[in-house]
Amino acid sequence: MIRDVAFLVRDRDWGTVSPQSEGVRIQRTAEGLHVSWRSRYDMDGQITAVIALDLTAEGMDLTATAHSRGEVWTNRTGITVLHPIIGVAGAPVVVDHTDGRRTMGRFPDLIDPWQPFKDIAALTHRAGPWNVTCRMSGDVFEMEDQRQWGDASFKTYNRPLALPWPYRLSEAEPVVQSVSIRWHRQSGEQPAAAKMQGVSNPRFPQTALLVTAAQARRAASVPTMLQRIAPQRLLCHVDAGTGPIDDDLCAYAALQAVCPEIAYDLELIAACPPGSDLTREFAAYAAAVKRSGLRASSVMVVPQVDRSSVPPGSDWPDCPALSDIYAAARQAFPCLPLGGGSATFFPELNRKRPPVGQLDFIAHGLCPIVHAADDVAVMETLQAVPQILTSGTAIAAGAAYRLGPSTLAMRHNPYGARTMSNPDRLRLCMADDDPRQDGAFAAAWTYGLAVTIAQAGLEVWTPAELYGPRGLIDDTDSPRPVADVVTALAAWEGQLVGHTRIADGLAVMEIGEAHLIANLSPDPAPAPQGDALPGYGWRFQ
Structure with missing residues (x-):
């Protein structure tokens, strides 16, 4: 349904900063599971994030609160959500925007060079028998077609690329973001997705x-x-x-x-x-x-x-x-x-x-x-x-x-x-x-x-x-x-x-x-x- 959800820090060269994680706590509740941990990202300065995950039979909620210390310049710091490509490329999606508008679209069939969807508050799509809604908050999100780089995913990320980067994080203003995913069974036939093309009588190059x-x-x-x-x-x-x-x-x-x-x-x-x-x-x-x-x-x-x-x-x-x-x-x-x-x-x-x-x-x-x-x-x-x-x-x-x-x-x-x-x-x-x-x-x-x-x-x-x-x-x-x-x-x-x-x-x-x-x-x-x-x-x- 969703390939990956992560809190990521990218440096000024778009390198992904490896976190040092500790303090993992796992608690079972009547509704499901609660997991929390801390991650430290060492750059020129330092970012410390507290991440909490709640999982039930019907959904998942993840919240990240990150504080910076020192002079931290980043190209992107925040939550990223990956949608898979098999059965999704070319398939329908409903996009909710931050101003309350709702648009009907499709995940790109051919790889989109630019962002297929911008100003995203939520995405709803089919995945097999499931209807899946993914709602993001804490910043302005948009999507890029990660197939371009060989990734098997569509990536929804925050801070639009139209804004300047790298940018400096403020010690006085923590980064607070969340994503909420809900799923339920959907009757009826799943819409057809993209089909890849080949040539007739292919020969090895x-x-x-x-x-x-x-x-x-x-x-x-x-x-x-x-x-x-x-x-x-x-x-x-x-x-x-x-x-x-x-x-x-x-x-x-x-x-x-x-x-x-x-x-x-x-x-x-x-x-x-x-x-x-x-x-x-x-x-x-x-x-x-x-x-x-x-x-x-x-x-x-x-x-x-x-x-x-x-x-x-x-x-x-x-x-x-x-x-x-x-x-x-x-x-x-x-x-x-x-x-x-x-x-x-x-x-x-x-x-x-x-x-x-x-x-x-x-x-x-x-x-x-x-x-x-x-x-x-x-x-x-x-x-x-x-x-x-x-x-x-x-x-x-x-x-x-x-x-x-x-x-x-x-x-x-x-x-x-x-x-x-x-x-x-x-x-x-x-x-x-x-x-x-x-x-x-x-x-x-x-x-x-x-x-x-x-x-x-x-x-x-x-x-x-x-x-x-x-x-x-x-x-x-x-x-x-x-x-x-x-x-x-x-x-x-x-x-x-x-x-x-x-x-x-x-x-x-x-x-x-x-x-x-x-x-x-x-x-x-x-x-x-x-x-x-x-x-x-x-x-x-």
Whole structure:
């Protein structure tokens, strides 16, 4: 009925501050259950929240009272409510507003780039046989379509994004908010919800790996592991906004001399300052590519300014028109497939859509730890991926579609000044390093991702970097478990995909003449055929 209710604190980079919780009290009453606890959030200053929860057979009430101490700047502090997406996307909802108005609407079918509902006092929707009303108080609430970031939820949060952020909490004014949820059985047929689309006779896409220039130099000196993984393509990151690109291009050319059987795609972050001569700028990029000797297979162009997100209510930064940028790129690289979209994630593509008529393909990445980083939430992102791809296919309007990089850890944070360092190797939102990359979890999640994309008609998917914290190979030049999954899937490029499903903790895919299965849970699971799979295990059958 409701996926999650939480009191959250976000810092000025939209990082979720981990609470230190204590003093949990659980009391049984004649009506149900009362639970209370205290949470402390350490930032530049400190927030202390007292949270109380009452649960009965008919409903749930949660109240949070938070006091700040010191200079506390936050992008958002308050209660958040998550609605699930399965059976909800595309379904009806009644919205009560703070002025007493009531509107009839629907949860978005295709992913909404902006807030689907604003000024929310209450939401009423169907969930199976239940009619559910969720009423919020203590601030002005609105909803965002969290499927954009890979979350399997619609999120109702407080403090509208149109208001300035970060903002400072006052020691003299506590934050007091509450949410009340009620449910009762509803007769009649449940309204139909959104259906995800695929393509007829789907074939598994080509597999690419992201490489930086430093990684290309390392691979050129010891190419054995790259040759063993045998991806069809490499996505070569080139950032012209940080300086000359000649050395980076020469590094890719040197790797190509050692591994010529792979296609080398350029991910070109172009400077594109306002008022610049785009023809001259892109001619210089093309000349640098020619000097390097690199034989590029395609070029994806993203203006540097678009690596940062532009939230609702914010002003777009100055940038030449995308149509002019892609016209200059086409003139400079007339013989290469030209791509556009986002070098970060789907929200940036969805909110600033490229002129697809000028492009051969669109692309964006995926990171499952933007809003939540626990194991369950990360696996739940696989529910959102088909809905992202359905919406992305609509944006592509016939252009080819490439997905990735798609990695557990975040390589670039478009929502703040930095990714989050993670020296303690925690489950941490927007972290640049995730401990699960080293183990079976990343292998199972990547296999699950392959199952969710297999019928979407993608041209290319990029499930990892070659090296580093998001890579297939660790710092000792040893393959991580996820490398075996990617190697196996790369070998199935172009094979006809049959039945796919994710259910009961298992991801299953028929491809070619093989039957692939993975356990997406930490516990052993019975498999349809053969012995039980260990936690996060996978195999061909």
